[in-house]
Amino acid sequence: MxxxxxxxxxxxxxxxxxxxxxxxxxxxxxxxxxxxxxxxxxxxxxxxxxxxxxxxxxxxxxxxxxxxxxxxxxxxxxxxxxxxxxxxxxxxxxxxxxxxxxxxxxxxxxxxxxxxxxxxxxxxxxxxxxLGADPLRPESDPERAWERIHRSRVGIGALLMQQEVVAGVGNVYRAEVLFRARVDPYRQGRDLTRAEWDGIWADLVELMRAGVRSGRIVTTLPQDRERTSGRARRVDAHYVYRRAGEPCRVCGTPVRTAVLVARNLFWCPVCQAH
The missing domain is CATH 3.20.190.10 (MutM-like, N-terminal)
Structure with a gap:
């Protein structure tokens, strides 16, 4: 989607x-x-x-x-x-x-x-x-999403897919922003710190604005790609999304996958252990 x-x-x-x-x-x-x-x-x-x-x-x-x-x-x-x-x-x-x-x-x-x-x-x-707060709408208030997240027993990986919580986030951004934040997707929303949420929101704003400009989702930093200069190739664009079984770009641990909210979730069990 x-x-x-x-x-x-x-x-x-x-x-x-x-x-x-x-x-x-x-x-x-x-x-x-x-x-x-x-x-x-x-x-x-x-x-x-x-x-x-x-x-x-x-x-x-x-x-x-x-x-x-x-x-x-x-x-x-x-x-x-x-x-x-x-x-x-x-x-x-x-x-x-x-x-x-x-x-x-x-x-x-x-x-x-x-x-x-x-x-x-x-x-x-x-x-x-x-609809929830949209990272691409300047008037959206992340406080509205936080009020729902920090009271919830639902995992943050599932909450990010609920459009009434955060609007516009799909499977790619969900997996990638949680990896970049080093947050376990199964951690309950109520266990997320405010600083962690603020960081996730700011990262979503930055990544999604970049996606609007380029027409593609690129979440990797140049130093974490096979080719560290120039435009990111498709194979280098993501940290964990659709990389099940492949080595984590940061620690080398095989990326894991499971079905969550009817979509395939991807995460690194070491980098996102907390």
Missing amino acids: PEGHSIRRDATQAKAALGGQVLRASSPQGRFAESAALLDGLVLRATDPHGKHLFLDFAPTPRSKPVRWLHVHRGLYGVWMLQRHDGVEPLPPRGAVRLRLSSETHTADLRGPTACDLVTPPEVQAIHDR
Whole structure:
């Protein structure tokens, strides 16, 4: 499933390519045809990502009352495909495209989302309210997450995957940030110190912002890679994620794996022993 940095990139790219323009909206697949007709001819005013949810705000017109937002959750298989065509006819849709948004210069196709629906402003706010602090939203307060974490008997590795606690963190960031903090993923939230939580939050902010800029998740320091200079290769990008049985980059102990919250967890039993 895409993590929060990918959704923020979706938002940035959509606003840059389609923002401020009158858009043509359609549903080549047919499953979103009625709602797409309500968006057709409107102007994309703003995008607002929160965790793994993306909201697109369309400027109201008399026929669009009440004001509605487009809410998208890509889920496991959803993807936005953006093409530039500069006034010529865009390429035909490929696959089951739920929604196509087109301007004079760009077309964005949404395929396979878990959620794609029109929502009212109160419904948007209700989703924001149930989501946790997002490291990529400047206004997010890590204190809100801490209030839940430090009272919980649940392991921090599971808590980080709960979107109502921390929004936008997925399996990769969960494994990597805990390794970088040298925290056992099974340690109960109530046993985490405030200093440890502050460090984890600050690291999430830094790593996820870097992910937005580069479009990939790189968590290793140059000195911990096989090649210590230049752009990190895919094989060098992570400390523990998808490295089960391979030697820890720091201590050499084989990386362990187990299923936690229906996802494969990866950790070093030595570096993260406490």
